[in-house]
Every structure is written in C-alpha cells, then in structure tokens.
Amino acid sequence: MDTSAPVKILTVCTGNICRSPVAERLLQAGLDQAVPGGFQVASAGTRAMVGEPMQPISADIVRTFGGDPEGFAARQLTPKILRGVDLVLTMTSGHRGEVLQLDASLLKRTFTIREFARMLDVLDQRDTSSGSSGDNTAVDDDGWLAAHTAFWRGLPARAAGVRHLSLPADPAENDIVDPYRRPPEVYRQMEDQLAPAIVSILRHARLNSAVRNSPARGGATGAP
Numbered sequence: 647m648d649t650s651a652p653v654k655i656l657t658v659c660t661g662n663i664c665r666s667p668v669a670e671r672l673l674q675a676g677l678d679q680a681v682p683g684g685f686q687v688a689s690a691g692t693r694a695m696v697g698e699p700m701q702p703i704s705a706d707i708v709r710t711f712g713g714d715p716e717g718f719a720a721r722q723l724t725p726k727i728l729r730g731v732d733l734v735l736t737m738t739s740g741h742r743g744e745v746l747q748l749d750a751s752l753l754k755r756t757f758t759i760r761e762f763a764r765m766l767d768v769l770d771q772r773d774t775s776s777g778s779s780g781d782n783t784a785v786d787d788d789g790w791l792a793a794h795t796a797f798w799r800g801l802p803a804r805a806a807g808v809r810h811l812s813l814p815a816d817p818a819e820n821d822i823v824d825p826y827r828r829p830p831e832v833y834r835q836m837e838d839q840l841a842p843a844i845v846s847i848l849r850h851a852r853l854n855s856a857v858r859n860s861p862a863r864g865g866a867t868g869a870p
Contacts, residue, residue, distance in 0.1 A: 652686040653798040654730060657759065658745060659737040662691025662720035664826050665836060666737060667700035669759060669844065671713040676848035681855045684794050690723035692744045701826070703833040711841070725749055732799050735759040738821040755802045758820040763843035764812035765805035766850040772808075773853070797854060 655673065659666035670689035677685040698720045700708070705715035721727065728734070728749045734756040736742045745756050757765075814820060822839045825832040 651795070652684055653732050653795055655685060655687045655733045655735065656727065656731045657687065657689040657735050657737070658692065658723060658741045659689075659822075660691055660693050660741070660824060661698075661826055662689055662694040662722075663698050664701050664704050664824065664833075665822050665840065666691065667715070667718050667720075668704050668707055668713075668836075668840060669735065669737070671708045671715055671718070672711050672844050673847065675711075675713040676844065677851055680848060680851040681794060684791070684798075684855075685851075688721075688727075690721045690727050692723050692741055694720045694722040696720055696722050701833075703825070703830055707833070707837050711844075723748065728752060731755070733757075733762075733802060735762055737824075739817070740821075754806060757802070757805070758822075759843045759847075760822065760839065761809075761812065761814075761820045762805060763846035764814070765808050766846050768808040768811045769804060770846075770850055770853060794855075 657666040657669040657673070666689035670687050674685065674687040677687065696719075699705070700715055700718045700720075705718075708715040723745070725748050728745065731752070732755065734742075734745055734752055736745060736756065736758050739758055742756050742758055746753055823832060823835050825836045
C-alpha cells in the first residue's frame, strides 16, 4: 500500500448536497491546517442529486467555519469511489449499511461521523490520562509521511476498540438530521450535530501531528 499518498476520507449522505458536503469541506480545511498535504477528503451520496451544488444554507455553514463551498458538485456513491478509501464517515447508520452493501470489505473502516468522533474523544482522554503525546523525534519528510499514513490507516481499528466506551444513550445520537427541503432551523440542528464531531476529528489530528509540527523539524505550529 502506497505510504506516500494522502489519507483518503469519504463522507456520505443521501443527496450529497446538504450534510456530507459540509463535512467534506470543513474536514478538508481543518486537516489541511493540522497536517498540510496529509489528507484528501471527498464526499458522495447514496441517492445523489448528481451535478448539483451544495444547498445555499449548507454553503453558508461551510463559510462560517472557514471552509470553501465553491466548485462543489454532487456525486453518486459507487464501488469505484469507495476503492482505496481509508476511512468512510457516514451521516447516519442507514448510510453506513448502504456503503457496506456496495463494499463489504470496508466494514472495519466505516462509521457514522458522530460515533467515530466519540471514539476519538475516548482515545484522546486515554492519552491525556496516561500522559502520552506525539513523538517529537525529528524525521525526514518521507519518514514522517509514512508514519502519518500508517497512523491514520490504523486508526479505525483503534477507534473500534473503544466503541463499548462511547455508546450513546439513544442510537439516534449516531445520526445527523437531514435538512433537505426543511426550514432553516433544521439546518441549524444539522450544524449543531455535525460541528462537534468535526471538531473532535480535527483535535485528534492536531494532537497527533507532533512529528510534523515539532520544533525539532522547525515546522509550523499548526492550527490553533
């Protein structure tokens, strides 16, 4: 497996015009700050409105959080799009099932975005409690990129290992509400559910980018 390629993340919803585009553009923007060049984030829909831009309120949410909604066009989820993806983050448990119908080999790499974020929170709390931190050993660019890729390709298994510690009281808390053709307040509900999950994923990326941003390498300090 190519350790020089960016880690590939795919976000999935139904029409690919409301929820998954927001997750795609905000994850890409935040991950680019944490680990420049280390990630490639894309999205698709299980019943996509192919070629359509993201909905205007979704685009506003992306801009509010510092992302760029321009140039987006909805895509239909296909086995070809899933090929080579390292991590699939779906907006609902139902979408997760549809992904696995297309490619069962992704079973251990597909999560709803909210459940994955809770798992990362557990991992981060464990690291904080144990006092562990990123390796600050100076490495060359090739060595860092290989370590980064290996870390993220192994992350789904580590996250799944703490699933039992991150179960919600209500399974509906795994899902992001669908705001399509609904009032603006439903988009705000979507935002309130999605934003904390994205923050948790970006925090995990920053906490584990110490090698890249280490003073030993003279690198950038990363996003605040």
